[in-house]
Amino acid sequence: MAEYKAPLRDIRFVLNEVFEADQLWQNLAGLNGAIDAETADAMLEEAGKITSQTIAPLNRNGDEEGAKWDNGVVTTPTGFKDAYQTYAEGGWVGLSGNPEFGGLGMPKTLGVQVEEMLYGANNSFALYVALTAGSTLALDAHGSEELKQTYLPNMYAGTWAGTMCLTEPHAGTDLGIIRTKAVPEADGSYSVTGTKIFITGGEHDLTENIIHLVLAKLPDAPAGPKGISLFLVPKFLVNADGSLGERNSVSCGSIEHKMGIKASATCVMNFDGAKGFLIGELNKGLNAMFTMMNYERLSIGIQGIGCSEASYQSAVAYARERIQSRAPTGAQQPDKAADPIIVHPDVRRMLLTIKAMTEGSRAFSTYVGSQLDISKFSDDAAAKKKAEDLVALLTPVAKAFFTDVGLENCVHGQQVFGGHGYIREWGQEQLVRDVRIAQIYEGTNGIQALDLMGRKTVANDGAFFKQFADEIKGFIADNGDQALAEFVQPLAAALANLEELTAQVIDRSKTNPNEVGAASVEYLHVFGYTAYAYMWAKMAKVALAKLDQDGDGFYQAKLSTGRFFVKRLLPRIQSLSAAVRSGSEPLFELSAEQF
Template sequence: MPEFNAPLRDLRFVLHEVFDAPAIWARLPALAERVDADTADAILEEAAKVTGQLIAPLNRSGDEEGAQWRDGVVTTPAGFKEAYATYIEGGWVGLSGNPDFAGMGMPKMLAVQFEEMLYAANSSFALYSALSSGACLAIDAHASAELRSTYLPPMYEGRWAGSMCLTEPHAGTDLGIIRTKAEPQANGSYKISGTKIFITGGEQDLTENIIHLVLAKLPDAPAGPKGISLFLVPKLLVNADGSLGTRNAVSCGSIEHKMGIKASSTCVMNFDGATGYLIGEANKGLAAMFTMMNYERLSIGIQGIGCAEASYQAAVGYARERIQSRAPTGPVATDKVADPIINHPDVRRMLLSMKALTEGGRAFACYVGQQLDLAKFTEDTDERQRAEALVALLTPVAKAFFTDMGLESCVNGQQVFGGHGYIREWGQEQHVRDVRIAQIYEGTNGIQALDLLGRKVVANGGAALRQFCAEVRNFAHRHEVPYGSELVVALERLETVSGWLLEHAKTNPNEVGAASVEYLHLFGYVAYAYMWARMAAVAEAKRSEDEDFYGAKLATAAFYFQRLLPRTLSLEASIRAGSTSLYELKAEHF
């Protein structure tokens, strides 16, 4: 059975050496009293044990058994319930939660590293608590004091879970046309009626209660997205003293039979006049829900990194042991009939691609986590506004690029195994199946690309983009770093293409949609180049301290700049080709 061992050395390298997270935390009063380097390392050590020893061993068995539905009751695979009980004892659900309500209050820079471990170990298991964490964020940010004090402590403790109920059979991306209704009641509550689909963890047997966050429309709501409100709908009603009461009028009609993440229950949820409570203001529910959605988008992006890391570990282990043919330069393992396949150029190409993309993503996730921490905790207004702008700009990149590259890496990992990669017992085919959903849910990657280019670049004239580019350029010019010139060339390509799109979007509304996916990838490769330049700078300065680790980091950086970053050339050419060819074929001719 494939094993997962958290890449602690690399996680610490990113956290402590590349970003010097403890120094950032020390100047943020809300974090300085809660976390330092030793605390972070202790949390990472324990997280590695929990994910590697408790959760990872359930990954294959959970996939084979899957979540089961019978008469409205969902049962998770064998071992999940017991593992979840141990998991919540450690407080992991509330790792970055508000300490006023039983959360641990840890920074996002640390939380993203834990999430990577969790997704790498078992994506299905990870989703149950990921949805809870996101729901808590929305409740904490927008709900009344009464709702917060009632629902957040048991959710952060992990005794209660959360779900996000947006999608309906006829309404996915276009939430403005949802049909779920909310009828006001005399006591201030609402009766929620409607059906939601694709609800992760909508029903399960892991927790005492499930708190659904549901988008619905009031009777007098305006049409479209401006008429959506957000409601808290518990599975079990909660008494005034916080104890659990009777079953609410909410039920699971079925679960989906899926390609991957089979141990995660993906539910059809029926609300039949269920009691709910308004979160935030009426008709402003979409904005409140986006607090949760943006968290989930980063989290699901990290699923791409985690799956890629797990696939990489398995592929490297196999490539070192599997012997086939002789190396092109002659025998390496002279005592054997053939050489380990890690000596073959194409296998190295696949492994290095996986390594470069996964480690680049790991650094970028920590960078986005840094912006989230600054946006939340800094007392400097200018710094907070700058961080908020970067979070808005980079969230769609993180979600889509992490998961696109995650699938590419998992496919490479499967390919390294050859025929064995297609066989269940080796684990690689499950990584491919599990990671594939990450490109689809929490807003498809095509929608993320439209959000990036249409809303975050074109709509504001590229203001946030210029801010990011200025930071990258200042780094490249301020330091004599490896690959500084290559970084600047790539950055200028991004800036030039962005300017071209800003100009052409003024006269042709199709240009944004035609270029958005290629543009997001171009942005992603440049962002990873920035990360690799930062990592290479540290590795170059400290190489004499640990030749194996820092030398490997520099070699991987060289591969990234020489073999992966040039992909931006073809992306630029594709973008500049424009939208004309997309519309030369009539719809009836497809």
């Protein structure tokens, strides 16, 4: 198994050359000059070192050893605690946190690169960090000044960790039917009682305190999602002087035994009259929680990118070394018994598929990150509103498409190894197991597709989509030169197809509500491939302009990979589009009894 190395060259290409992040950051008033290209480059270099050298070596051991539960106490695998402390001491846990409370205040365009490295190095380790980042985001946006002063500095410092407690045994997607109760107390706090499941990092030994964000309902709350409130429930209560007080009435009943991410403690959490504190307004807990969902769902999507990159690095190293059979065109290494398998067309198909989709994903995650930055830091009202609309539209695409592609890529990487890909010691089977969860949690990919098709497209008659389409049309209009035609023309055709598909589903849904759900998954994939065509056209434009300074062949390789995407992967939209156009009828011909 090749050792994971942070793909810094390609990250810098996307961040600095394609999206010109430094120029973006300087134009965002809310960043207050907190970041420039030199600082970002130094941070990327350091992030590459800590993920590659400190965190990645724990990945296999973490999988073999797993998190352990003993009478309510959860222990992470050997090395995790020391690595977490090293990571926290570098300020990485609070990378995008509010500087007013000790965070570094870095933009999401930088944050997505660090997240990818973290997921590529070690999925399980990354999740402890991701959940803390998500919970601090919700707390910073909706918590009282007292709560923020009390909890955020230690959470950003990595001294305390955070969780999000949403799911219950009977309530997953439908959070409106949760049973966890919060009863008001005389001192202004609440007594929280209930059971939450699938809580990532609900209990562990990495930090001295764990801060749970818990969805619950007051006894007289309205029915359904309109009656949900959000509460902060610490593992240990905090004294007035900031020191830790007595243990709160919250405990870990067990941890799940899972297919993958075994070093990540997935907990059953029991709240037995635990003291909690209201975040935001009563009965508006979902609004508070969804403040951070765009960030969290993008983060989970990036898990697919990180796993893809790790799988690719390992597979390409193996393909260069493993010798089997001769090349179809004749012996490439006649002095050896056979040629390396990288000479074979099918192996190249798999490697190029991983490479093209991973690099497209990396560009798209940076693009979505830039929209998050504009929506958060811009003082231009129109730009801010457009970015907010694009974030709403593109987040379900990023989460679902990155992770669907991530599984496909990891399976391809495993396949390159042949029988060795099925054997534990080579690491590919772990990547397949680890990446699989990303399609399920933070809202299953089917739900993401329904969100894209229903709420983000049909519900507003395609208004969000039109903004994205208009941006792409502007790029096409500005780049009509012949040199870029091989990328721009397929992009234009893909966009026209997506526009037609969007209009068809919107029209059909007016008379048949089943059309939205029937079209959603395939539609999301058509959208994803079209968005990647846009990303590849943008990358190709930069690469073409820099061919005369291509000393190491990087830009030529970028163009060749882009051509593979356009010619071999983008055509997938044709079959997907045909499935969407077939409508909902084929799904409903069978009665329930006939299944």
